[in-house]
Amino acid sequence: xxxxxDYLLDQSQTTDDRAEGMNNLxxxxxxxxxxxxxxxxxxxxxxxxxIIKESSPTGRIWAExxxxxxxxxxxxxxxxxxxxxxxxxxxxxxxxxxxxxxPVSLTAATTYALVLTGDIAASDTNRISWxxxxxxxxASGDEFKREGGSWSSFGQGDDFWFKIYVTxxxxxxxxxx
Numbered sequence: 001x002x003x004x005x006d007y008l009l010d011q012s013q014t015t016d017d018r019a020e021g022m023n024n025l026x027x028x029x030x031x032x033x034x035x036x037x038x039x040x041x042x043x044x045x046x047x048x049x050x051i052i053k054e055s056s057p058t059g060r061i062w063a064e065x066x067x068x069x070x071x072x073x074x075x076x077x078x079x080x081x082x083x084x085x086x087x088x089x090x091x092x093x094x095x096x097x098x099x100x101x102x103p104v105s106l107t108a109a110t111t112y113a114l115v116l117t118g119d120i121a122a123s124d125t126n127r128i129s130w131x132x133x134x135x136x137x138x139a140s141g142d143e144f145k146r147e148g149g150s151w152s153s154f155g156q157g158d159d160f161w162f163k164i165y166v167t168x169x170x171x172x173x174x175x176x177x
Contacts, residue, residue, distance in 0.1 A: 007045070007165040011036045013138035016093070016161045019052055019129035020143070020154070022061070023120045027147045031117035032130055033066070033073045034160040035141035038110050042166035043103040044079065047114060050131040050161035051096055053089040057126040061086050061118035063098035065106070073113035073144050073151045079104035086120050086128050093131050103167065113144065114162055131161040 013034075022032050047063055060083040067076040081098035089096065106112060116130050132143065138159040144151050 005167065005169050008040060008042070008168050010039045010164050010166045011140070012163040013133060013159045014161055014163065015133040015137050016050055016131035018134050019093070019131050020160070021054070021124075021127040021129045022116050022118065023057070023122050023127045025122040025124045027145070028122065029145055029147045030122070031115050031146040032160070033113045033115040033144040033146070033151070034162050035068055035071060035073065035111055035113050035144065036138070036162070036164060037140035038106040038108050038112060040166045041106065041108045042168070043105050043170070044100060044164060045103040045167050046097050046099045046165060047081075048095050048097050048163040049116060050093055051089055051116070052093045052129050052131065053086065053091050054129055055126045057086045057120045057123065057128055059086050059118055059120035060084060061089070061116065061120065061128050064115040064117060065100070065104055066113040066115055068111045068113050071111055071142070072153070073115060078112070086118060089128060106166070111141070114164065132158050133161070134158050
């Protein structure tokens with residue numbers, strides 16, 4: 001018998017009491033991110049984010065895994081998820097799985113950034129927001145925003161809602177002879 005491929009929940013923060021907009025016109029915001037310290041070396045095929053639609057955004061959204069420098073996200077994208085239609089996101093907070101068709105191998109004890117971005121027009125009312133916890137809760141990372149083309153911390157000690165899974169038992173099945 002062979003054990004089936006499965007997924008280890010490696011990193012997560014699953015408390016939320018507020019939301020932060022991904023595409024903000026007032027601040028020229030184009031992306032938001034949560035940094036995390038990978039616990040287990042392995043491939044990441046998907047992540048879960050808790051997001052919500054505010055009003056009527058149009059366009060696509062996706063997740064990226066990026067490198068960091070000094071704990072801050074960089075422009076180096078390691079993996080990009082499938083692109084999802086923003087208009088189909090619920091107006092009630094929901095967990096959405098972002099699938100990476102070309103999984104990336106992450107290294108334990110290394111800090112990466114999980115980024116939510118898209119091609120939605122900047123707006124203070126028609127946007128996608130990522131649910132967050134205003135009292136933190138995740139000690140190995142922080143929230144970041146990309147405004148005016150550069151990354152900076154929100155500086156509030158908050159953390160976004162996320163789950164990162166590592167692929168386990170991904171070996172080819174060999175049948176007995």
